Amino acid sequence: MSQEIMEFLKPRVGARFKMWLNICAHCGLCANTCHYYTANDNDPKMIPSYKIRFLKEILRKKGKVDRDYLQRVYETVYYECNMCRRCTLYCPFAIDIALMISLLRALLFSQGIAPEGLVRAIENYKKFGNQMAVTDEDWVETIEWCEEETAEELVGLKIPIDKKGAKLLYTVNAREPMFYPQDMMEVAKIFHVAGEDYTYCSKPGWDDTNLSMFCGDLKTSKMIVENTFKRAEELEVKQVAITE
Amino acid sequence: MDFFSFVEGPLLWIAFLIFIIGSLIRVATFVSLSTKKDKIIYQHFSWKYVFATLVRWILPLNKDLVKNPVFSILGYIFHICLIVVPIWYAGHITLWEESRFEWSWSSIPDGLADWMTLIFLAIAIFFLLRRIFSPGIRLISAFSDYLLLIVTALPFLTGYFLTHGTLDGIGFWGDNMQLFHMLSAELMLILIPFTKLSHYILFFFSRGASGVEFGRRGYSI
Ligand code: SF4
Ligand code: SF4
Numbered sequence: 365m366s367q368e369i370m371e372f373l374k375p376r377v378g379a380r381f382k383m384w385l386n387i388c389a390h391c392g393l394c395a396n397t398c399h400y401y402t403a404n405d406n407d408p409k410m411i412p413s414y415k416i417r418f419l420k421e422i423l424r425k426k427g428k429v430d431r432d433y434l435q436r437v438y439e440t441v442y443y444e445c446n447m448c449r450r451c452t453l454y455c456p457f458a459i460d461i462a463l464m465i466s467l468l469r470a471l472l473f474s475q476g477i478a479p480e481g482l483v484r485a486i487e488n489y490k491k492f493g494n495q496m497a498v499t500d501e502d503w504v505e506t507i508e509w510c511e512e513e514t515a516e517e518l519v520g521l522k523i524p525i526d527k528k529g530a531k532l533l534y535t536v537n538a539r540e541p542m543f544y545p546q547d548m549m550e551v552a553k554i555f556h557v558a559g560e561d562y563t564y565c566s567k568p569g570w571d572d573t574n575l576s577m578f579c580g581d582l583k584t585s586k587m588i589v590e591n592t593f594k595r596a597e598e599l600e601v602k603q604v605a606i607t608e
Numbered sequence: 609m610d611f612f613s614f615v616e617g618p619l620l621w622i623a624f625l626i627f628i629i630g631s632l633i634r635v636a637t638f639v640s641l642s643t644k645k646d647k648i649i650y651q652h653f654s655w656k657y658v659f660a661t662l663v664r665w666i667l668p669l670n671k672d673l674v675k676n677p678v679f680s681i682l683g684y685i686f687h688i689c690l691i692v693v694p695i696w697y698a699g700h701i702t703l704w705e706e707s708r709f710e711w712s713w714s715s716i717p718d719g720l721a722d723w724m725t726l727i728f729l730a731i732a733i734f735f736l737l738r739r740i741f742s743p744g745i746r747l748i749s750a751f752s753d754y755l756l757l758i759v760t761a762l763p764f765l766t767g768y769f770l771t772h773g774t775l776d777g778i779g780f781w782g783d784n785m786q787l788f789h790m791l792s793a794e795l796m797l798i799l800i801p802f803t804k805l806s807h808y809i810l811f812f813f814s815r816g817a818s819g820v821e822f823g824r825r826g827y828s829i
Binding site: 408 | 637638641642645646649671679680683743745746747748753804806811814815819821822829
């Protein structure tokens, strides 16, 4: 395992990471800037600088760490930091703690350690292009259904799908067609009344969430973004708009 | 050559050379590795953000002054004394004038140098106590953090003893204070490139890199 860990880390531990691990003055200025620290009665273990000790240790031990150790890393990088980057705004050296936490998450993911929900979402992205495993047919059907329902209220309302040359490609959170289609209806009304020239796309690229980023799975992350870009190019839109 | 002449001559040269060349190597390593592995810095490079972030943090114009005023202000004073006293203390300038370089520049009054030294030492002691007694700081402190703080403070302590003859009555210590002063300063110079003290120069690169990354996203830098 240690070899795999090092093979994963070597190309990814860049000049900044090495410098940061070396120059962190352990001054503690970042401590009270982290919400995990203040929300836990100033628990020393929540000091941002302390959380990245794992990266330093793993590198020093040349990846020779066991499963239990990685489990402890997991507890910290998923439950004691949400990679908000606030601490960096207060660190005199602007050490990007979140970036290093992200690398640790990616390392864990490469070793098969990640929250179940995220793993499921990633499988869905790969298979269906969206996190909720909505099939292309269901997606188009949902839009059509939204159109029917909304048109009862606003006569003449249309929800364009794959309209070439539209100004906007509108993308949603995949939870919307799944659980909150009323959000899509509200948006349709606004677009209709505002006379906005927009369109949905029928093929993958319409889900603008990118949950794979949270476990540092950059490959899937990239695929998701590329899907949207592909659709935008095919439809020759000017801009991509994302749901709130 | 006796030990004193060695410390006063060759060792001083060695210390300065290690300090200068070591620092250059640290910078060169960062630059060359970052052009390969941290391309993002260069893809989005902007002097605007680099300057903005450096100015805000070299001058006390940043968020920390509000968030942690006491520690930040002490930090600034600590660093000002650390830089000003060794460079502008009249006794040191005389040595430069007498050296083969014959360099000379104006000095600060001895009285000011004294006060700055005492303030520096007081802050150093405060930092040390904070490291020992504040649970959070103690948790994140490594052995080297204590050691380097002491290494940084020693030249000031011995310098003060030397100029004031504080320990002159105490045989061995009094007789060799000049030796201790030089040795402690040389130790510090030698350790700088290999430890977190290298932040004196890497600060610019670290802030610069994050300044580019955060600036382009519109975060506060
Ligand atoms: S503020 Fe920066 S240098 Fe200080 S302990 Fe935190 S990460 Fe390290
Ligand atoms: S990035 Fe992580 S460690 Fe830093 S403030 Fe946010 S949650 Fe805390």
